[in-house]
Amino acid sequence: MDIRHLTYFLEVARLKSFTKASQSLYVSQPTISKMVKNLEDELGVQLFYRNGRQVEMTDAGQTMYTQASEIAQSFQNLTNELNDLMNVKKGHIRIGLPPMIGSSFFPNVMGEFRQQYPDVTFQLVEHGSIKVEEGVEDGSLDIGVIVLPANDKIFHTYTIIKENMKLVTHPSHPMAGREEVHLADLREESFIFFREDFVLHSRILNECMNAGFRPNVIYETSQWDFISEMVAENLGIGLLPERICRDLDPEKVKVISLNPSIPWHLGVIWRKDRYLSFAAREWLKHTKSYVWDAE
Structure with missing residues (x-):
């Protein structure tokens, strides 16, 4: 057994696929399959079983994964430390x-x-x-x-960065002329949100709930510029970080402070x-x- 055996095993386990592991490691699939088979023969256990197109770890594979991860990380730490000692600034x-x-x-x-x-x-x-x-x-x-x-x-x-979120509306919106808007005043509005894999999704949702309402979310996206463009088309309102708002066109959207403020750190x-x-x-x-x- 050497570090390559463990590396190949860990990648197959992570991606649940010999094919994807071979693509990730730039190694042929037969080579990875052979390495994993050699590892199984040496240990005398089955590490994977096939589940449709994917492969899943057996109980022995799960145990192996925990130990192999620590060994691989230790090996990487050793390599990095040795490179540092040699002052290789790469x-x-x-x-x-x-x-x-x-x-x-x-x-x-x-x-x-x-x-x-x-x-x-x-x-x-x-x-x-x-x-x-x-x-x-x-x-x-x-x-x-x-x-x-x-x-x-x-x-x-x-x-x-320590800033706050700002309300972004269309220039024709009834609140567009205000310097500050209370979050509770937005209960009847249509919101354009970040997706659920963004912390801001849950943070804004929670702040709205604390203000006494659940926001009506009509669109979700991963792109801040999509939010600003949708607002510019008067399709809803958005909440964006202060830093982003500085670059928005004031002719297309209006930026307003929120009370209470929603921090963006x-x-x-x-x-x-x-x-x-x-x-x-x-x-x-x-x-x-x-x-x-x-x-």
């Missing part, structure tokens, strides 16, 4: 970003970091905060940017119990200093 960083902030904040951060570390590569994954947090927790992402708060038992975190997270590569730690340091300088 690396690959997997970062999860919410779609609404990726384009407006991080290009400058990435650009400056690349000038200092041109050999570091990035994999940027755009998801809502819920999926980003899941990715950092399960190890498929090194670092994530999410809407706070985060689980402080699992993650290190620091805040990069963004933070960077990473696992407390997982080793971070030199490149990832340098990126965190760079991003933190960039935010402080901006403040």
